């Protein structure tokens with residue numbers, strides 16, 4: 001006799017087969033593009049997928065121009081034989097520019113560092129790209145960097161305008177500092193002035209957020225605050241204290257007042 005109740009039908013889902021088979025979410029062309037983009041620094045698989053799908057939506061001419069640019073930088077860009085920055089002609093326009101101060105060479109780790117200093121518009125000398133920093137643990141010694149060509153650029157016996165100052169603009173990492181010391185010792189032996197970028201407090205940062213190392217550098221490289229004007233100029237003396245307690249910077253001291261010459 002058949003017992004009353006609810007009959008349950010077991011439905012077999014095809015999950016077992018799916019788990020074993022590789023996931024085929026996209027056509028192989030898209031998958032390959034995602035995998036290639038995911039190898040780029042700063043791009044994970046999710047970002048690479050988003051970028052690939054964005055590229056697919058763009059007009060064909062735009063995507064072809066992007067592909068042509070990728071090929072062009074690889075085929076036409078090389079290193080300048082003087083400063084070792086990327087260039088399409090050798091020597092690069094910066095090394096060939098007669099308007100630049102040829103007596104000062106700024107040494108940087110990478111072409112990206114060069115671009116950072118150059119885009120500030122504050123330095124008009126020449127550059128030298130090391131191509132990294134000394135790191136014995138990773139097998140990077142002086143021969144792996146553009147150090148010999150730097151030493152060849154300075155000192156007696158070099159061709160062209162003599163270099164009077166070498167500014168070392170390596171990073172503040174331990175490797176950057178040790179590279180700076182190594183270069184400093186070898187450059188001083190060449191008889192040139194060796195300087196390095198000042199370290200200290202970042203602009204706009206409160207003291208309570210500054211780490212100990214940065215504060216130590218800032219204290220060691222503290223500067224004397226100059227008088228605002230030359231000797232004899234009334235403006236070089238402190239102006240009278242404003243009743244509110246603030247310095248009235250616009251008012252010069254009255255003749256005969258305390259603090260006037």
Ligand SMILES: [Zn+2]
Pocket residue numbers: 080081082083084085091092093094095
């Ligand atoms: Zn160059």
